[in-house]
Amino acid sequence: MRAYADTSFLFSLYLEDTNSAAADELNRKLQPSYLFIPLHELELNNAIELAVFRREITAAQASAARAGFEQDLLHWALSPLPPGVLLNAVTLARRYTARYGTRSIDILHVATARALGAEAFLTFDRRQLRLARAAGLRVRPL
Numbered sequence: 304m305r306a307y308a309d310t311s312f313l314f315s316l317y318l319e320d321t322n323s324a325a326a327d328e329l330n331r332k333l334q335p336s337y338l339f340i341p342l343h344e345l346e347l348n349n350a351i352e353l354a355v356f357r358r359e360i361t362a363a364q365a366s367a368a369r370a371g372f373e374q375d376l377l378h379w380a381l382s383p384l385p386p387g388v389l390l391n392a393v394t395l396a397r398r399y400t401a402r403y404g405t406r407s408i409d410i411l412h413v414a415t416a417r418a419l420g421a422e423a424f425l426t427f428d429r430r431q432l433r434l435a436r437a438a439g440l441r442v443r444p445l
Contacts, residue, residue: 306335306443307416308408309372310346310423315370315427318351322427325444329425337379338419342411347372362373385418395438403433413438 308316315326320376351368354360360368392407392414399405409431414425417438422442426432 304333304335304422306423306425307338307421309412310350311427313347313424314350317371338382340384346382388414388418399434405430405434
């Protein structure tokens with residue numbers, strides 16, 4: 304299964320938080336082939352460093368999470384941002400932001416997942432989940 308994971312899902316996969324058990328279980332159950340764009344690397348690294356700043360994790364935990372992600376990236380498909388994604392994101396923003404309160408980065412993830420033909424969209428973000436469903440994506444976890 305080709306899956307697109309947002310940063311909330313990836314963070315839970317590589318660091319311990321309230322959603323980690325669900326992320327691990329879904330990862331084992333689906334055994335997805337992950338779809339990634341360079342934005343994932345930026346977003347996950349920033350989320351990890353923000354967790355260090357907030358003193359939620361240690362520098363050693365951050366380093367281990369980054370190393371795990373970088374190791375996995377060697378086995379997953381890294382794609383460039385598909386053509387037309389930004390135009391599609393603008394359309395999604397005009398159609399759904401006033402209703403769901405989604406952020407630009409969330410809209411960009413959903414538009415990218417659609418453009419890459421993701422069979423599943425993995426997120427723990429409620430607003431993004433609603434947007435992804437409205438945009439016709441199969442969302443996990445439910």
